[in-house]
Amino acid sequence: MSERVVVDPITRIEGHLRIEAQMDGNRIAQAYSAGTMVRGIEIILRGRDPRDAWAFAQRICGVCTLVHGIASVRCVENALNYPIPPNAQLIRNLMIAAQFVHDHVMHFYHLHALDWVDVVSALNADPKATSELAQSLSNYPKSSPGYFADMKKKLQKFVEAGQLGIFAKAYWGHPAYKLPPEANLMAVSHYLEALAWQRDVARLHTIFGGKNPHPNFVVGGAPSPIDLNSDSAINSKRLSQVQDIITKMRNFVDQVYVPDTLAIAGFYKDWGMRGEGVGNFMTYGDFPEKGMDDPSSYLIPPGVILDRDLTTVHDVDMNDADQINEYVAHSWYDYSGGKNEGLHPYKGETSLNYTGPTPPYQHLDVEQSYSWLKSPRWRGKPMEVGPLARVLTLYAKGHEQTRELVDMTLKQLDVPVRALFSTLGRTAARTLETKVIADAMQTWYDNLVANIQSGDTTTFNEAYWDPSTWPAEARGVGYMEAPRGALAHWIVIKNGKIDNYQAVVPSTWNAGPRDPEGQPGPYEAALQDNHELHDPEQPVEILRTIHSFDPCIACAVHVTDPDGEELVKVKVR
Secondary structure, eight states, X not given: OOOXXXXXXXXXXXXXXXXXXXXXTTEEEEEEEEEOSOOOHHHHHTTSOGGGHHHHHGGGOSSSHHHHHHHHHHHHHHHHTOOOOHHHHHHHHHHHHHHHHHHHHXXXXXIIGGGTOOTGGGGGOOHHHHHHHHHHHOOOTTOOHHHHHHHHHHHHHHHHTTOOGGGOSSOTTOTTOOOOHHHHHHHHHHHHHHHHHHHHHTHHHHHHHSSSXXXXXXXXXXXXXXXXXXXXXXXXXXXXXXXXXXXXHHHHXXXXXXXXXXXXXXXXXXXXXXXXXXXOEEEOOEXXXXXXXXXXXXXXXXXXXXXXXXXXXXXOOTTOTTTEEEEOTTXXXXXXXXXXXXXXXXXXXXXXXXXXXXXXXXXXXXXXXXXXXXXXXXXXXXXXXXXXXXHHHHHHTTOHHHHHHHHHHHHHHTOOGGGGGSHHHHHHHHHHHHHHHHHHHHHHHHHHHHHHHTTOOOOBOOTTOSGGGSOSEEEEEEEEEETTEEEEEEEEEETTEEEEEEEEOHHHHHHOOOOTTOOOOHHHHHHTSSOBOSOTTSOHHHHHHHHHTOOBOOOOOOOBOTTSOBOOOOOOO
16 A cells, blocks of 8 residues: 555644645655534524624634625625725725735745745854845845845854754755755845734734734724714824835835745746646625625636636636535534535535544544535536636636736746646746735725815715614625635525524635545645655645645644643633
């Protein structure tokens, strides 16, 4: 029997993910993605007030809190045909965009870059040569020899103390690392720089939503009143702070994130030839100029690309029962109609049934159920969602800035168009879309200020707030582009209460297991594309491709001892 490599848990992600790779020699022949915890928010929401759903839905994830709140209020608004004021839409755009920029930068430096950057090697770098390298890439004002010398000393103290801390438990010295010491020092320095940067940029959510994480939202608009003469509302001072944050975001993206990505990618061009995945891509669309009911005004257009064909973008309809269905053939759920049935989210069921092995165990039985994630499909096909899907759709639709950025990247790296679909392409796409969205933030801010200056300060529409105005039955879908991809919440309302609620999240699309037809999900398919492990005990190759998707598995923590016995139990009274 050929060897099976198990990585559990996948580190540097949100949530719990297990990867089992069936090896053929040193090559991955088959891969299996297993979400190892359950999400129960859908069950908790039944019978509750739809206007409160966003506060519960945010708790699906401790990282993507904002996006679940937005998707939730949008699904209620869609069900009730509830329009929101233009200012509220602009505020939401700014908050979503800030989440994108913040999330992507943090993912690159603190989660994914360490798959490419050898931290310990940075101790061999010459700070002067590092400065010369950094200055050749951008005009970032901190790129002096003294700055990099100080960063090197800080890193040296970590190592000498035997406490690498945030850099611990990695595969330093692995032959798969190819960066010279100076590039490693530059990247590690920017890792530390991003920690301070993100603390400042998170304030935008605090200004518009009251706090971060878990900012506040409201069905019908935005919870932030605008009054330039009030200390307890969005005033001139807070608007000025928002402008400062946008400027700081754009500067870091332009001067640090984009140059670093291109510089690091230049040493790993061979990763443009592996990790292609399923070859199908889907976006729901987001960032409307004229409201959610006008997809033609979205910055990111909706659409489906099949089999890497960028000449055709298919329409996507989330209300069409023939388009989106979730399957549980290999998931620890039951459906009333049987495990091979596919259900549209309006009719979705959350019936838990764990049939997997009792911990500790060596391997999952992949012929049976092996994941807490379902398997969503579009017209029966697996779909990759996320930055790569969005960049490809923008490119296919002729978005001028995206085309320029993609063409520039391909030319600078000297790689073919095919490289877009790879592990490397997925990572580069995240960077490029960050640039597009950060630039767009300035336009939305300018439009918001212009509205206020013209006398329009409305942020909330109270027309349908009272449940007495609602129909006896209603259903709707709230969708958006979250940083990790297409996200949608479906709601069924009866007599003013939630009758059914289903969330299909980006990492369900990407990380889901095989379906009844045996089709692998995007993670599984990507790992099966041209992956060789230098050392099964140090599977950095698996981490590179999985991290290129930026996994965010639904949040939960399970504490067990080696025999599978529960160690901690918390009861909420």
